[in-house]
Amino acid sequence: MTQTNGLYGHASERGAVREVVLRGPGQLQGLEVVALGAFDFAVLPDGQWVFYECNPSGQWQFIAAATGLPIAEAHASLLTGAIT
Numbered sequence: 530m531t532q533t534n535g536l537y538g539h540a541s542e543r544g545a546v547r548e549v550v551l552r553g554p555g556q557l558q559g560l561e562v563v564a565l566g567a568f569d570f571a572v573l574p575d576g577q578w579v580f581y582e583c584n585p586s587g588q589w590q591f592i593a594a595a596t597g598l599p600i601a602e603a604h605a606s607l608l609t610g611a612i613t
Contacts, residue, residue: 550578 554568567587571579593600606612 547578553580554583 550570554566566583566585567589568583569581569587571581573579589600592598603612
């Protein structure tokens with residue numbers, strides 16, 4: 530599913546994240562630099578992932594709305610200790 534984000538005009542698509550991409554944010558969080566962050570990536574036409582930034586209070590609700598991902602629920606689970 531691809532939808533256009535009305536705020537910025539960028540396409541948002543729900544898809545699988547490669548394991549190598551998942552390791553970077555996990556390592557950053559393991560250093561206790563951030564407990565929670567909105568990690569911004571782009572995927573180039575050749576499939577290469579590009580990391581832009583990590584916002585400790587970034588906007589993410591538009592992604593949840595566009596993709597149906599339960600982001601608020603995941604944040605709540607993290608903050609209540611249900612997941613680590």
